[in-house]
Amino acid sequence: MIGKSPIGDWVESAVNFLTVHAEGFFEGLSTILEAVVNSFTWMFQLGPFWMLIAILTIIAFIVGRWSLALLTGIGLLMIVWLGYWEATILTLSLVLTSTVLSILIGVPLGILSGTINGVSKVLRPLMDFMQTMPAFVYLLPAVILFGLGIVPGIIASVIFAVPPTIRLTDLGIRQVPQDMTEAANSFGSTPWQRLWKVQLPIALPTLMAGVNQTIMLSLSMVVIASMIGAQGVGTEVYRAVTQLKIGQGFEAGLAVVLLAIILDRFSQRLIKSNHARH
Amino acid sequence: MSILSVRGATKIFGTQEKQALELLKQGWSREKLAKEKQATVAVNQVSFDVQEGEIFVIMGLSGSGKSTLVRMFNRLIEPTSGEIWIKGQDVAKLNSSSLRQMRRQSIGMVFQKFALFPHRSVLENAAYGLEVQGVRKSERMEKAMEALRLVGLEGWEQKRPDELSGGMQQRVGLARALANDPDILLMDEAFSALDPLIRRDMQDELLDLQQKMKKTIIFITHDLDEALRIGDRIALLKDGEVIQLGTPEEMLMNPADDYVERFVEGVDLSKVLTAAHIMRRPETISVDRGPRVALQLMRDIGISSLFVVDRNKKLLGVVTGELASEGARRNQSLQEVMITDELPLVSPDVVMNDLFALSGTAKLPIAVVNADGRLLGAIVRGAVLGALAGHVPNADNQAAPASVQAEGAHESELPLTITAEGGVER
Structure with missing residues (x-):
C-alpha cells in the first residue's frame, strides 16, 4: 500500500510559511492593487454612465468603424438596461488591472523564454500546470495570503490568464525571421536595440493575440473570483446561482457575455490595425 | 593592399x-x-x-x-x-x-531574402545602421536618403518594403548597407x-x-x-x-x-571570353616613319594594313597598302595618308558576344585599346569565330582582361613597333 501523498501538506506549510514571513510584502502588494482597481473604477465613474458609453463608442468608432461602435454602444446600453452597470464597471476595472499586470509579467517572461531556451524549458510545464489546474484551487492560497476581497481575485486571475501572453510573446519572438535578427546584429545593434527596434515590433501582432486571450481568460476568472469576494457582475451571477434564481442568473450572465464580446472585438481590432500598419 | x-x-x-x-x-x-x-x-x-x-x-x-x-x-x-x-x-x-x-x-551586409524590417519605411530601413550608432535623426535621414538615391530609389523612401518589387527591395538592402559607409x-x-x-x-x-x-x-x-x-x-x-x-x-x-x-x-564562352583573349599582336608602325617603310613592312610580313602609333604606343590611325603607295608617290607623310576616322575600336574587356556585329562589318582589323588610347592588340577577321570553335590564341599566356586593364601589366603584349633605327623590336 502506498500512503496518502504528502504534497497537500507541503503546499499548506509553504502557504503558511509565506503568510507568516512575507506578510509585509503581501500587504503592500494588496494596497497597490486595490489602489489600481479603485482608480480604474473612479475614472469610469467620473461622469454619468451615458457619458462613458458615448466616449467608449467614439473610441470604438475610431478603432473599428461602424460595426464596433454599434456593438459597443448597444451592448453597453443593454448592460445598463439589464441593471448591472455598476457591477460591470467594477468587473471591467478588475479585468483591466489583471490584464495590465499580466502584460507586465507576461511580456518580459515571454521575451526571456523566446530568447533563452533554458527559460522556455522551465516555463512551459509550469504554464501547462497553471492553465490546467482547476481555477478554483488558486482561490484558496490567494485568500489566505491576501484575505477576502478583490486582490486575491486579481492574483488568481493573473495566474490563470498570464500564460497566453507568455506563450505568444515567446512564439512571436521565435517567429522573427532569422535573417532579420542577423541583419540587426550585422549592423552592430546592442541586444536591447535588436529587441526594441526589430524583434518586438515584428512579434507585436502575435504578442497582441496573446493579450487578447489573456483579457478573455481574466474576465472568466474574475467572475469565478466573486466567490471570494471580488465584487462585480460575477457576484450577481454567484448570488443568483446560490439562490436558484434562474432569470436573474441568466440576465447577469448575459451582462458578462456582452462585456466579453465587446472586450474581445476591441482587442481583436487593435491586433488587426496593427497588422494593417505593417 | x-x-x-x-x-x-x-x-x-x-x-x-x-x-x-x-x-x-x-x-x-x-x-x-x-x-x-x-x-x-x-x-x-x-x-x-x-x-x-x-x-x-x-x-x-x-x-x-x-x-x-x-x-x-x-x-x-x-x-x-x-x-x-x-x-x-x-x-x-x-x-x-x-x-x-x-x-x-x-562591415555592411546584404542578405539573400533582403531581411528588410517590415515595420519600417524604406527610409527608416536604410537609416537603421546609423540609428543604432546614435547618429542624430536629421543627419541619418540625410545619409540614408543619399544611399537610396545612389541605388535609384528616390521617391520611394516613405513606402513600406512589402510595397516594393523584389529588385527594389534588394536595392533597399543595398542602401541600408551602404548608408553606414x-x-x-x-x-x-x-x-x-x-x-x-x-x-x-x-x-x-x-x-x-x-x-x-x-x-x-x-x-x-x-x-x-x-x-x-x-x-x-x-x-x-x-x-x-x-x-x-x-x-x-x-x-x-x-x-x-x-x-x-x-x-x-x-x-557560354561568348559571354566569358573578351577581346583581350582573342586579340593578336598588332602590326604597327611609328608615325614618324614614311609611307615607303610602311609598304616595305607590309610586304615583308605579308599583310595589307598597319596600325600607326606614336612613341607611347598610342593608336593614331591605320594605313593600308593602297594608301601607303599613294602617299609614297605624292611624297606625303604617314600622318597625312592614314585613316583616322571610324576606326573599329574596342576596349579589352568587351565580351565576344558584343564583338560579333563589329567583326562582321569592319573592313579593317579591330584595334583593342585601353582607356588611354594605347594599342594593346588587334582582332583580325576570323578570330572571333575561331575562338568560339575553341581556339583561343591567348589561352597559353593567360591574358586576363582585369590585368590588361591594369597599366603596363603585360609588357609582352605591347605592340610591335618600328624603332628609329629601322629595326623591328618589341
Whole structure:
C-alpha cells in the first residue's frame, strides 16, 4: 500500500510559511492593487454612465468603424438596461488591472523564454500546470495570503490568464525571421536595440493575440473570483446561482457575455490595425 | 593592399566543437567526424586575402559552406578556430563592444531574402545602421536618403518594403548597407532571389556602384555566370574548402580539378571570353616613319594594313597598302595618308558576344585599346569565330582582361613597333 501523498501538506506549510514571513510584502502588494482597481473604477465613474458609453463608442468608432461602435454602444446600453452597470464597471476595472499586470509579467517572461531556451524549458510545464489546474484551487492560497476581497481575485486571475501572453510573446519572438535578427546584429545593434527596434515590433501582432486571450481568460476568472469576494457582475451571477434564481442568473450572465464580446472585438481590432500598419 | 585576411578559418557545428577540431587536425575526415562525432565541418581551414577595392566572389553549391564562411567575417557565426584580420584587428578575438564597433563601421551586409524590417519605411530601413550608432535623426535621414538615391530609389523612401518589387527591395538592402559607409560589403547570395533579367540589371548596377564607391565587396553566389560576370577573383568552395582561387579566366582556362571543370563546363564562352583573349599582336608602325617603310613592312610580313602609333604606343590611325603607295608617290607623310576616322575600336574587356556585329562589318582589323588610347592588340577577321570553335590564341599566356586593364601589366603584349633605327623590336 502506498500512503496518502504528502504534497497537500507541503503546499499548506509553504502557504503558511509565506503568510507568516512575507506578510509585509503581501500587504503592500494588496494596497497597490486595490489602489489600481479603485482608480480604474473612479475614472469610469467620473461622469454619468451615458457619458462613458458615448466616449467608449467614439473610441470604438475610431478603432473599428461602424460595426464596433454599434456593438459597443448597444451592448453597453443593454448592460445598463439589464441593471448591472455598476457591477460591470467594477468587473471591467478588475479585468483591466489583471490584464495590465499580466502584460507586465507576461511580456518580459515571454521575451526571456523566446530568447533563452533554458527559460522556455522551465516555463512551459509550469504554464501547462497553471492553465490546467482547476481555477478554483488558486482561490484558496490567494485568500489566505491576501484575505477576502478583490486582490486575491486579481492574483488568481493573473495566474490563470498570464500564460497566453507568455506563450505568444515567446512564439512571436521565435517567429522573427532569422535573417532579420542577423541583419540587426550585422549592423552592430546592442541586444536591447535588436529587441526594441526589430524583434518586438515584428512579434507585436502575435504578442497582441496573446493579450487578447489573456483579457478573455481574466474576465472568466474574475467572475469565478466573486466567490471570494471580488465584487462585480460575477457576484450577481454567484448570488443568483446560490439562490436558484434562474432569470436573474441568466440576465447577469448575459451582462458578462456582452462585456466579453465587446472586450474581445476591441482587442481583436487593435491586433488587426496593427497588422494593417505593417 | 589586402583589407581582409583569412587564416585557417574553420567552423565545426556540433556539441563538441573543440574536440572535433582536434580530431580534424589529427587527420580525421569530414565523413568520419560526421558519422562518429555528429560534428559537421562547415568550413575547413580556409585562408585567403581580399584586396582593397576588389569584388571577391565566394562560389560553391549549396552546402559548400560559403554562407557560413561569410558569416564568420562579421561573426554572425562564431569561428571554431582561425584568424580573420580586418584593418589590423582579428575579428575572431574582439570582445562584444569592439565587435559591435567593427560591424557598425567596417562591415555592411546584404542578405539573400533582403531581411528588410517590415515595420519600417524604406527610409527608416536604410537609416537603421546609423540609428543604432546614435547618429542624430536629421543627419541619418540625410545619409540614408543619399544611399537610396545612389541605388535609384528616390521617391520611394516613405513606402513600406512589402510595397516594393523584389529588385527594389534588394536595392533597399543595398542602401541600408551602404548608408553606414562600410569598407567591406558582404553580399550573401544577394541577387539569387531575383528574376534573371532583374538580376542582370542588379549585377550591372553593382559594378557601376563599385566603380564609383571603390568598396571591397565579398559576394557569395552559387551561380557561375554571376561569379564570372562580377568577380575580380573567385574562390571556389567545396565541402568547406577552397579548391581553386583565381581570376574568372584562370578558372575557365585551367580548372584546378575535375570538380572545377564540371562546374565550368556549361559556361557560354561568348559571354566569358573578351577581346583581350582573342586579340593578336598588332602590326604597327611609328608615325614618324614614311609611307615607303610602311609598304616595305607590309610586304615583308605579308599583310595589307598597319596600325600607326606614336612613341607611347598610342593608336593614331591605320594605313593600308593602297594608301601607303599613294602617299609614297605624292611624297606625303604617314600622318597625312592614314585613316583616322571610324576606326573599329574596342576596349579589352568587351565580351565576344558584343564583338560579333563589329567583326562582321569592319573592313579593317579591330584595334583593342585601353582607356588611354594605347594599342594593346588587334582582332583580325576570323578570330572571333575561331575562338568560339575553341581556339583561343591567348589561352597559353593567360591574358586576363582585369590585368590588361591594369597599366603596363603585360609588357609582352605591347605592340610591335618600328624603332628609329629601322629595326623591328618589341
